Structure formats: structure tokens, C-alpha cells
Amino acid sequence: MNVMNLRIIGALRGDTFVTVDGARVENGNCTIQTEKTQVRVAVCRYIDAGGPLWFIVQLFFFIISIFGIFDARGRGKYLVADCQMDIYLKQSCDLTIKINPPKKNAKVAEFTGDIWLAEWSNKYVADESAKKKYFALNLTKLFLALAALATLIICLVVLL
Numbered sequence: 565m566n567v568m569n570l571r572i573i574g575a576l577r578g579d580t581f582v583t584v585d586g587a588r589v590e591n592g593n594c595t596i597q598t599e600k601t602q603v604r605v606a607v608c609r610y611i612d613a614g615g616p617l618w619f620i621v622q623l624f625f626f627i628i629s630i631f632g633i634f635d636a637r638g639r640g641k642y643l644v645a646d647c648q649m650d651i652y653l654k655q656s657c658d659l660t661i662k663i664n665p666p667k668k669n670a671k672v673a674e675f676t677g678d679i680w681l682a683e684w685s686n687k688y689v690a691d692e693s694a695k696k697k698y699f700a701l702n703l704t705k706l707f708l709a710l711a712a713l714a715t716l717i718i719c720l721v722v723l724l
Contacts, residue, residue, distance in 0.1 A: 566653040568596045568603070574663035574673075580609045580645065582661060602652050607663060607673045609645035613694035622701055623708070631709045642694040647672035648684040 572582055572592040582589045583606045584596055596603070612618065629635045643666040651659065659677040664670060666688050675681055 566598055566601065567656045568598075568651070568653055568679075569656075569658045570594050570596055571658070571660045572663065573660060574665075579611070580607065580663060582607050582663075598653070600653070602650055605649045605651050605659075605661070605675075607645050607647040607661070609643070609666065609672075609688075611642060611644060611691060611694050613642065613691070613697045619697075619701065619704075623704065626705050626708070631712065632705065642691050642698050643668060643688040644691050644694075645672045646685045646687055646689050649675060649686070650682040650684070651675075652680045652682075654678075 568584075570582075570584070570589065570593070572589065585598075585600075585603050626632055626635070645666075657677060657679050659675065659679050662674045662676070664672060664674070668688060668690060670688055671686050672688055673686065
């Protein structure tokens with residue numbers, strides 16, 4: 565039986581997760597036991613651009629955050645992780661995965677430990693359909709902010 569001690573560091577949030585042979589790893593430190601000598605480790609990141617009410621929900625949060633002033637979400641909303649590695653196991657081995665924040669064409673993760681690995685892919689790539697949706701959303705947010713500003717100016721002029 566082969567044992568792999570897995571440690572995950574970095575941007576492991578709700579939208580980024582790690583799978584080992586298709587099974588999702590739930591916490592940052594775990595031990596994986598398997599009879600196999602090779603496992604497929606993948607770092608996945610899904611994006612929220614889609615769904616029937618996605619656009620309306622995004623506009624709602626834009627207004628609640630006072631037109632984006634208090635919006636805590638970062639950049640790279642349309643980037644998906646393309647990261648797959650084959651890890652060759654020994655009797656007992658340690659693997660540390662450091663997940664990097666999303667940045668176009670940057671490495672998704674860095675793998676360190678006493679393992680031998682074969683890297684299939686390891687970079688953030690843009691999802692073109694999500695990029696178009698975010699562009700339309702940003703245009704709508706701009707028009708909404710300009711309309712709110714114009715309404716505020718008109719109200720101030722009428723009251724004074």
C-alpha cells in the first residue's frame with residue numbers, strides 16, 4: 565500500500581479545489597492511501613459566469629456594494645485552471661501543492677516533495693464565453709453608475 569501525505573497551501577477557496585484520481589480533497593492536510601503506483605492530481609477552478617439568474621445577482625451585489633466601491637472580489641474572474649499532473653508514488657511520500665492566485669498564463673500550482681511527477685498542463689487560461697459575459701456585465705455596471713450619478717445631479721439641481 566502506498567501512502568501520500570498531501571498538504572495544500574495557497575488560494576484554496578470555494579472556487580478552487582484539488583482532486584486526486586477524480587475525488588475531491590476536502591481539507592488542506594490529508595493522507596491518501598492507495599494500491600496504485602500512479603495517481604492523477606488536478607487543480608480545478610470553476611467560474612460563476614453562467615446560470616439563469618447570474619447576471620441579475622451580479623447587478624444586485626453591484627448595487628449593494630455601493631456601485632462597486634466595497635466589492636471585495638478580485639480580478640481574474642474569467643480564468644479557469646488547467647492543471648493536471650501524474651504523481652508516481654513510493655511506499656510513503658510527501659507532496660505539497662502551493663496554489664497561486666489567478667493570473668493569465670501563470671502557473672496554477674507548484675508541486676514540491678519527494679515525488680516524481682509528469683506535468684500535463686499547469687496554467688490559467690481565459691474562458692472566452694465568460695470573458696464576453698463579464699464584458700457585458702461591466703458595460704451594464706458602467707451605464708448603471710452613470711445613470712445613478714445623473715439622477716443624483718438632477719435631484720440636487722432640482723432641490724437647490
